[in-house]
Amino acid sequence: MAINRSAEAMTIFSVIQAGLFPIIHMGRPWLGYWVLPIPNAYGSLWVNFNSPLLWDVFAISTYLSVSMVFWWTGLLPDFAMIRDRAVKPFQKKIYSLVSFGWSGRAKDWQRFEEVSLVLAGLATPLVLSVHTIVSFDFATSVIPGWHTTIFPPYFVAGAIFSGFAMVQTLLIIMRKVCNLEDYITVQHIELMNIVIMITGSIVGVAYITELFIAWYSGVEYEQYAFLNRATGPYAWAYWMMMSCNVFSPQFMWFKRLRTSIMFSFFISIVVNVGMWFERFVIIVTSLHRDYLPSSWTMFSPTFVDIGIFIGTIGFFFTLFLLYARTFPVIAQAEVKTILKSSGERYKRIRESGATLVGTGTDERTSGKVVTAVKSSVEKLKKKEMSSDKSEMKDSLMASIGSFDLNTQTPDDLKKIKGVGPKMEEVLNTIGIYSFLQVSKMTKKEYDLLDSITGSFPGRAERDDWSGQAKKLIN
Amino acid sequence: MEPSKVIQAMYTDDDVLMSAVKKVKAEKHHIEEIYTPFPVHGLDKAMGLAPTRIAITSFMYGCVGLIVAILMMKFIMIDDWPQDIGGKPSFSYMENMPAFVPIMFELTVFFAAHLMVITFYLRSKMWPFKKAENPDPRTTDDHFLMEIGVHGNEKELTRFLKETGAVEINLIDKAH
Structure with missing residues (x-):
């Protein structure tokens, strides 16, 4: 839920780069629209719908446009929130333009949910189809090393594999830079690592299948193509690909490694490099030695090749950084549905049969009603104050969770700014030993703590102990 | 009223x-x-809203896309300009149909997705430069x-x- 927005953004921006390559290589890019089936003024002349290259035009443009629409529809409620919270008029104008006047009516949400569901359902086979059709570009040719039936599933697995690795690379950085540790959790990273491990293994199986089928087919050109890959002048690229894509994800079998952020980042970079080498191996090794030994050669990129490569990477990062700067990078309307601290409280009130009047009031609700409500809230508070300390202790422990000295090791609470040796002792006598407990404290718990200890009132809140504790946990 | x-x-x-x-x-x-x-699950039922029919429209748009693809392939590749590519002539629709499956799939998805989203935007009155109608700015927060x-x-x-x-x-x- 926390990574989908950025993963979609990354997909769209990379498809834009991917779409640039064929246009650049057309030679006359200003005639690029000729790939579309446009009626010809001089009589019957159409694009060739038997060609996988033309299928690719349709696959990529459908994929790009549908992903874009899916992404933008999901963004509308979040843009609307920024629009309604924006202070500066320019920002307000821009965000009301891009939010399309989203109002959040119950009926809008009902349709929104249905549309999201259908689009997700359509996008899934679309992912399969786009990578399958890209692989057809190779597989329907007669070049040894390309002419293989394993290509479609192999490309799909490879796309998921490299896609997750790239998401991992970008989000580990974004999580740190934008302080999103609470949303993009270690669990997310771990699950992504598992996907990387599984798809990496599938890719590995595909590599070996290719070798086996080349041998089993008895076609000597095919056999030579793979022998040449593994032992020829480009063996370094082949073994680079093998070790990065097949060997390195196997480290993710170990829980300690796949929950380590630094190691995940390292492996994601390795996989990105490995997948670049996979494309290099497929394209270069198959082309540099084909049926005619007199045309055998080595590949040397010109400055234009290198320039296009670096340029598209730069373009990608420009788009991604602009996105990270101006867009809501977490799908917030979705996260709001599961992130709530208040649910339990309301349940308790309802079950005790008490009235719900004013229970949800905060400083942002206004009007005459509030004053009446506030006094009742204060009365409640006073009631809490008057009860004895042990009861307060119990309620404090109930809200932040207890700590078992026998099974868990206490943290050094002195690391929190504002907690000295004395305060640590006091906290320990109450039963607070770990950062986890401190991190769960809110205004209510701080007040309870103050009234129990009776010293330094307001200190914990001013120093933001729970915020500090959260940082110390990570 | x-x-x-x-x-x-x-x-x-x-x-x-x-x-x-x-x-x-x-x-x-x-x-x-x-x-x-945010979407509150079950709210539409509780307040008595009729279920949305947007998924049905999507299905119908998908059918339209498929028909468009079938007719387009028939006209372009068989009727208007039959080509003999690599000794494989395009003379009858059924013989060449497998090569058109990718296009049929893509156009089905293209029509289903885009027309559904356009329907959603128009029915919920959303487009660029539309003024938002939520009565209080806090309702999006x-x-x-x-x-x-x-x-x-x-x-x-x-x-x-x-x-x-x-x-x-x-x-x-x-x-x-």
Whole structure:
């Protein structure tokens, strides 16, 4: 839920780069629209719908446009929130333009949910189809090393594999830079690592299948193509690909490694490099030695090749950084549905049969009603104050969770700014030993703590102990 | 007929809102509209909204896309300009159909997705430069707003809504 927005953004921006390559290589890019089936003024002349290259035009443009629409529809409620919270008029104008006047009516949400569901359902086979059709570009040719039936599933697995690795690379950085540790959790990273491990293994199986089928087919050109890959002048690229894509994800079998952020980042970079080498191996090794030994050669990129490569990477990062700067990078309307601290409280009130009047009031609700409500809230508070300390202790422990000295090791609470040796002792006598407990404290718990200890009132809140504790946990 | 005066009750929690909606429905008041910051599951059923038919339209658009693809392939590749590519002539539709499956699939998805989203935007009145219609800016953030038509029973209604857990109640005169 926390990574989908950025993963979609990354997909769209990379498809834009991917779409640039064929246009650049057309030679006359200003005639690029000729790939579309446009009626010809001089009589019957159409694009060739038997060609996988033309299928690719349709696959990529459908994929790009549908992903874009899916992404933008999901963004509308979040843009609307920024629009309604924006202070500066320019920002307000821009965000009301891009939010399309989203109002959040119950009926809008009902349709929104249905549309999201259908689009997700359509996008899934679309992912399969786009990578399958890209692989057809190779597989329907007669070049040894390309002419293989394993290509479609192999490309799909490879796309998921490299896609997750790239998401991992970008989000580990974004999580740190934008302080999103609470949303993009270690669990997310771990699950992504598992996907990387599984798809990496599938890719590995595909590599070996290719070798086996080349041998089993008895076609000597095919056999030579793979022998040449593994032992020829480009063996370094082949073994680079093998070790990065097949060997390195196997480290993710170990829980300690796949929950380590630094190691995940390292492996994601390795996989990105490995997948670049996979494309290099497929394209270069198959082309540099084909049926005619007199045309055998080595590949040397010109400055234009290198320039296009670096340029598209730069373009990608420009788009991604602009996105990270101006867009809501977490799908917030979705996260709001599961992130709530208040649910339990309301349940308790309802079950005790008490009235719900004013229970949800905060400083942002206004009007005459509030004053009446506030006094009742204060009365409640006073009631809490008057009860004895042990009861307060119990309620404090109930809200932040207890700590078992026998099974868990206490943290050094002195690391929190504002907690000295004395305060640590006091906290320990109450039963607070770990950062986890401190991190769960809110205004209510701080007040309870103050009234129990009776010293330094307001200190914990001013120093933001729970915020500090959260940082110390990570 | 739309009442000229509405009462707007604000809530801060989706559970409270849901129980409030059920109570309001039980009292037979008419809920004009509810604005929420995120999709509250079951809210549409609780307030008596008809289920959306947008998925059905999507299916129909998909069928249109498929038909368009079939007819287009037939016209372009068979009727208008049959080519003999690599000794494989395009003479009958059925013989060449497998090569057109990718295009048929893509156009089906293209039509289903885009036309459905366009339908959604138009039905929910959303397009660039459209002015937002949520009555309070907090409803896109973390507040929920229920609009109920007033028919000369404002006092009673206010008391009732307060009882359901509303944190703020405003009477709005909708001058048409």
